[in-house]
Amino acid sequence: MSPRRHQVDRAPSQVDVAKLAGVSTQTVSRVMSGQDSVRPDTARRVLAAVEELGYRVHAAAASLASGRTRVLGVIVVSTDRYSSAALGVGIQQAAAANGYTVSTAAVADHASSEAFLEAFDRLERQGAEGIILGIPVELETPAMRTRMERTPATRSERTSLDGDAPLAVDQRAIARLAVEHLLDLGHKTVWHVSGDDYWTETQQRSEAWEQTLRERGIVPPPVIPADWTPESGYRAGRTIAAIPEVTAVFVSSDEMAFGLIRALHEAGRSVPEDVSVVSVDDIALAAYASPALTTVRQPFEDMGRAAALRLIAQIEGHEAIGEMPSTDPQLVVRASTAPPRA
Numbered sequence: 344m345s346p347r348r349h350q351v352d353r354a355p356s357q358v359d360v361a362k363l364a365g366v367s368t369q370t371v372s373r374v375m376s377g378q379d380s381v382r383p384d385t386a387r388r389v390l391a392a393v394e395e396l397g398y399r400v401h402a403a404a405a406s407l408a409s410g411r412t413r414v415l416g417v418i419v420v421s422t423d424r425y426s427s428a429a430l431g432v433g434i435q436q437a438a439a440a441n442g443y444t445v446s447t448a449a450v451a452d453h454a455s456s457e458a459f460l461e462a463f464d465r466l467e468r469q470g471a472e473g474i475i476l477g478i479p480v481e482l483e484t485p486a487m488r489t490r491m492e493r494t495p496a497t498r499s500e501r502t503s504l505d506g507d508a509p510l511a512v513d514q515r516a517i518a519r520l521a522v523e524h525l526l527d528l529g530h531k532t533v534w535h536v537s538g539d540d541y542w543t544e545t546q547q548r549s550e551a552w553e554q555t556l557r558e559r560g561i562v563p564p565p566v567i568p569a570d571w572t573p574e575s576g577y578r579a580g581r582t583i584a585a586i587p588e589v590t591a592v593f594v595s596s597d598e599m600a601f602g603l604i605r606a607l608h609e610a611g612r613s614v615p616e617d618v619s620v621v622s623v624d625d626i627a628l629a630a631y632a633s634p635a636l637t638t639v640r641q642p643f644e645d646m647g648r649a650a651a652l653r654l655i656a657q658i659e660g661h662e663a664i665g666e667m668p669s670t671d672p673q674l675v676v677r678a679s680t681a682p683p684r685a
Contacts, residue, residue, distance in 0.1 A: 355396040364392040413443045415654060416471030418462045418478055421449040424571060425598070425626045426643050430477055430499055433647020441655050446471055453541050456484060463490050473654040475499055477647075495657040499650040512646060512670045514544045517639045518551035520674045521593045521621040524637070529682045530591035530619065532561050536579040536603060538595040539570045548595055548623070569595070573602035580606025583618065590683045594622040597629045597638055604632065604679070615681035625675050634678035646670055 357375075361368045366389060373381050374389040381389075392398075415438050419427055431447070438445050446469050448462035459478060466474055473495035490496070525533045535552045538545040553563045567582055569575035576599030583589050584607050594600040600622035604614050614620055614634055622629070625640035649670060 355398045357398075359396055360389065360392045360398050363396060364388045412470035412472055414469065414471050415443050415445050415651060416463075416466030416469070416474040417445055417447045418459060418466070418474065418476050419447060419449055420452050420454070420478055422452055422571075424596075425624060426641065427477070429643035430647040430650075433644035433649075434475060434477075434499075434651045435647075436644070437648040437651035437655070441652075443651075443655065450478070456487075460486055460490070463487070463494075463496075467494055473497075473658045475650045475654055477650070495654060497650055497654045497657065499646050512641055512672055514547035515551035515554075517623055517641070517672045518548040518593065519555050520639050520672060521623070522552055522555040524674055524676070525591040525593065525619055525621060525680065526555075526559060526561075528591075528619065528680060531683075532556065532564060533591045533593050534564050534567065534583065534586075534589050536567045536569050536576065536583075536592060536594045536599060538599075540568070542571075545595065552593055569599050571596050571599060573598050576600060576602030577606045579603055581610070583607065584610030584612050589618060591619045591680075592621070594620060597622045597624045597626045597632075597636055600636055600638075600679075601628075601632060604634075615679050616684065619680040619683075621680055625673075629675075630677065632679070637677045637680040638675055640673045640675050642670055642672075 357368045357371045360371045364371070364385075366385060370381060370385065371389055374386050375393075415434070417431065417434055419431070431445075435445055446466060448466050450458045450462050459476075463474060467490075471494070475497055477499040522533050533552070533556065535549060537549050540546070549566055556563045567579045569579050576594065576596075579594075579599065580603035583592060583603065592603065594603055600620055604620060607614055607618055612618055620636070622636055622638045623641065624643075625636075625638045629636040629638050
């Protein structure tokens with residue numbers, strides 16, 4: 344049935360729905376807000392009138408009436424990294440499933456702590472009922488703590504695994520999975536191409552890489568620094584290609600690994616016959632690289648969903664909404680790793 348309008352020059356109102364359904368406007372309001380105090384047959388009549396008229400709730404008006412905006416704020420670093428986009432997808436999915444919308448404030452890469460505080464304030468002014476900090480740096484400052492006390496907030500990526508951080512992906516476990524896989528294949532050592540030092544995960548992975556080697560009685564080789572981009576991976580690959588004894592590399596992102604493998608191929612060193620490569624993230628293209636990447640999967644969408652569900656639970660005053668997704672990293676073995684040449 345196509346929606347009908349009482350007047351062609353205005354959208355239908357609650358009054359129009361109430362007249363068509365033969366109920367009061369208060370009943371229409373209760374049905375539209377999901378209250379269960381309305382008899383089922385009455386609710387069905389109201390919903391049929393809503394459908395026939397094409398009535399839609401105006402978000403601003405609903406906010407004024409209920410005192411709720413049902414908006415989640417998200418602070419992210421402005422970057423084209425796959426992780427940020429996938430995290431946002433998970434947040435959006437969980438928010439929509441629970442009747443929330445999402446407002447995002449992007450902060451420039453390598454921004455100061457004041458920029459994150461300003462983003463928090465901006466989202467508060469926009470009516471965010473809670474805020475997700477999808478950021479790579481630790482902001483345990485008095486100013487941020489004050490804000491998190493007045494507005495519910497949670498982090499999507501924690502730098503610790505304490506009791507207040509159930510959503511954390513263990514970045515040290517990521518490095519350990521990668522390095523142990525290469526050592527177990529028989530490689531005598533593992534070189535490491537790190538990410539941008541601005542991100543806390545870079546330090547955690549580098550520390551775990553070094554610790555895992557030392558536990559096996561291996562003196563770690565020098566870290567090769569990079570910045571998450573394929574270009575920086577390519578530069579690191581040229582460095583690796585100039586060191587004949589390198590047989591295994593742990594690269595801190597899939598995108599850098601693409602650049603590194605390209606540089607190795609150009610230098611005449613094959614993967615994995617000459618150099619085995621393990622990276623991190625398991626982005627969609629990882630399975631279609633040449634060779635397909637062995638990588639440690641990070642569950643970005645699940646992290647986003649978990650962060651949103653945890654925040655909604657804080658806002659609404661209960662412990663959890665449904666089953667919280669797992670955030671455990673997972674080694675995905677493909678064709679870019681093999682035992683070293685005899």
